[in-house]
Amino acid sequence: MRFGYWLPVFGGWLRNVPHEGMPASWDYVRRLAQRSEALGYDLTLVAELNLNDIKGVDAPSLDAWSTAAALAAVTTTLEIMVAVRPTFHPPALLAKQAASLDQLAAGRLSLNVVSSWWADEARQYGVAFDQHDERYARTGEWLSVVAGMWSEPRFSFAGRLYSGGESEAAKQLIARSCDAYLMHGDPPPRIAARIEDMRARRGRWDAPPLRFGVAGYVVCRDTEAAARREVERITTLRPGAPGFENFGQWVNGTQLEQQLRLEDYSVSNRGLRSGLVGTPARIAGQIAEFERAGVDLLLLQFSPQLEEMERFAAEVMPLVSAGRRPLAAAEAAPTTGIAP
Secondary structure (H helix, E strand, C coil): CCEEECCCCCCCCCCCHHHHHCCCCCCHHHHHHHHHHHCCCCCEECHHHHHCCCCCCCEEEECHHHHHHHHHHCCCCCCCEEEEHHHHHCHHHHHHHHHHHHCCCCCCEEECCCCCCCCHHHCCCCCCCCCHHHHHHHHHHHHHHHHHHHHHCCCCCCEEEECCCHHHHHHHHHHHHHHEEECCCCHHHHHHHHHHHHHHHHHHCCCCEEEEEEEECCCCCCCCCHHHHHHHHHHHCCCCCCCHHHHHHHHHHHCCCCCCCHHHHHHHHHHHHHHHCCHHHHHHHHHHHHHHHHCHHHHEEEHHHHHHHHHHHHHHHHHHHHHHCCCHHHHHHCCCCCCC
């Protein structure tokens, strides 16, 4: 299992908690990335939005591409996965930009291809916003151009293409054109079924096997009661939170497989559904279940990021590495009151 994390370019992940102690600043993300290398994390995902999706449009956020380039210069082993939205980037220019950044990072760049969902943001930045299936059709054409540019001798690119999405159009595109499938948080049985489906789709194409990653929000505490208290704190609805309208646009701009719940609004990317909540042993047991399901990358979120990444590295990673006996299914299920 590889451990990655979302870079907090928005200043946090919690819509009900206004200040999480991790500012959207270069100083913070630089310190975070350098420390994560020392702790043994493999990858960071730098999300691309020009407005702040989590804390509201008036809050600051970091640009994905300039931040990724700066991180490449101050890290040595960390894989830098940059989100790219085809509607915001002409493919030929992006191909050159990514190839150059990959050289700066000594082959550590990968791309997370995301079909845009935020209509207001696109309009504010003068970008066309198509309907859902038209966006994925455009993404397919865009990928063809980028791949063609990289096949020319003057370009070289050592990274991989990741993509995500739950619609039929998204799954068809990913099975045909991408190297890996990134999923929102969900319990291991649901993830296992999705992986089986995507492997079957991939088998129709002459391509290497897909790799699979899952998002997850970690609440690691000494006791189950302490973990439950933290989940209650971060999911208590704060009326008038700036991110509420943005969340509604995300729901309307996507085609998800499931109805969303309060926990999904409170924590981005359905992170709590992954069940990485409880004591270190319980979380390690849940990670073992993800491994059995076929997941090879966990993209984690923490709050506050630096302190909780330290805790996870010290208390959970050693249990996973040691291959301790996983908890039984009944034990491994989180007892936070969050329904699977």
